[in-house]
Amino acid sequence: MIEVTGLTKTYGAHRAVDDVTFTARPGRVTGFLGPNGAGKSTTMRMMVGLTPPSAGSATVCGARFTDLPNPPREVGVLLDASAQHAGRTGREILAIAAQTAGLPRTRVDEMLELVSLTSTEAERRVRNYSLGMRQRLGIAVALVGDPEVLVLDEPANGLDPAGIRWMRDLLRGFAQRGGTVLLSSHLLGEIEVVADDLVVIGRGRIVAQGTKAELLASAGTVVAPAEPTDGAALVRALGAAGIVVTRTHDGALSVEAQPREVGRVAHAAGVPLAGLRAADGAGLEEMFLELTADTQRETPAPLRTAGVAA
Amino acid sequence: MSALVTPPAGTAAPGSTPVAGTTVRTPRPDLRRPSFARLVGVEARKTFDTRAGLWLCASIVVLAVVASAAVVLFAPDEALTFETFASAIGIPMAIVLPVLAILSVTSEWSQRSGLGTFTMVPSRGRVIAAKAAVAAVVGVVSMLVAMGVGALGTVVGSALAGTDAVWDSSVSSLVGIVVANLLGMAVGFMLGVLLRSSPAAIVGYFVYSFVVPTLLMTLATFQDWWADLQPWLDFNYAQTSLFDGWPGGEAWAQIGVSSLPWLVLPLLVGLWTLRRSEVK
Ligand SMILES: Nc1ncnc2c1ncn2[C@@H]1O[C@H](COP(=O)(O)OP(=O)(O)OP(=O)(O)O)[C@@H](O)[C@H]1O
């Protein structure tokens, strides 16, 4: 369990994190989303006592992180996989973590096996690690104390497809056994698959939070008529039913309504369908872009052509 | 122990989402703060487990041997005494040991390993204290090793020259040298804590121990008031008494008083800021 209350961090006049309040619950994976510079990493650093907050507080397992007697046994933290002494070997970094937490040396080999780092790779210096290998090592360090809570900042960053799937299963399994997972990521597809709850921030402020189901409920439907020529008829029928068609792509329509309703309208209009499904991947992406639209760097302004005919 | 990674069978059916608040975990009665001894063990390990650390420690022995060899080769026969060896070895030691002390602190920031260190042990003061303990032990042991090399040099040197080995250093003057070197390490450590950057602290150390003393000596030749105060306010100057026999009561008092502005106060400021700073 992680409880964050009114967490605020100001750097000079800049409010990097502004009154952030949320709870990450046991048995659930909480996805922490936001554009670049939104304050995710800063919030996570405040949660684990690396950055003193300007206001507010955070508790992990019922206590402030800095009051935990032996943090690695309760909270696994991965904030930046590259933040390791480049001259140490992977095995040595794990061994230091195990020794600090008071764990037996055998734990090191167990963890290396868990994250699929071979023993020759473990003997290499971290300077020579690939990004994905660093990430795996970081996850191994986070898990070494068999914690109850995981705080992971972009853990899937740099992992190969098999690694991403492994990570997904690992986090799901961790939550299913009663653990609490808070993870940030820009891979919305990943978050969508793995997260139960979402917290979205933009420019330091929470712009949305809730269960994934709640937040994506309004994401809409993708529907494709069996005959492309029926497209116009379907748009007309949906329009008549007061349903907004937001977008069309390769013959399919994105519709702001539940699949059940769209199916009914199509049936009534006598339009045979080739596909009808709830918008998923695009759902979270759409929701994310919409929620953070006014906090985005890239404003979706129309492309302007350079003054050719000035 | 592996409650999460290898859970007892049947903790939760796949796909089910446990009700908030349920804990399907083994209780852990062993949640205790790491002992100071354990932290010292970890920090000692971190001193030697990188090439930089290993070479720094190896260089102490290597430089001691090189310095002794240089004395045997270049010093006149009558100068082949233990004191000559001890002072020749002392010069590289006075540089290497403070750098070792500096890096033990600053590498946590320069290499960013502090992110891990201070999330595993949030009480930063205890980590820094453990580092100080390790630095002190490494300092004393290296100096004993160096003196051993110096003694060997005296025996070999005099045997080669066909003279009797001359043991002209008293135990108290050797202890004085050890204390002076430990103070040098303390200065390095203080600069590391205060600046938290390897290059800044190393440059700072050389300015502190080679540039500042010259400036203060120059000041003393022109300003009488400073010449009177210097023994009490110039830390480097006060330490010179450690090299001519054992300091008396007043000399110790001067070392103590002059350490306040030059060591104790900046160390306290450094510790205060370090414990409140952002680690990233
Ligand atoms: N020490 C500091 N001084 C000034 N500004 C800072 C400092 N640390 C962070 N910031 C600012 O705080 C904001 C939040 O940064 P943070 O790293 O938390 O973003 P993020 O959500 O993790 O972004 P990303 O997705 O790119 O990782 C940024 O605007 C950043 O520039």
Ligand SMILES: [Mg+2]
């Ligand atoms: Mg970040």
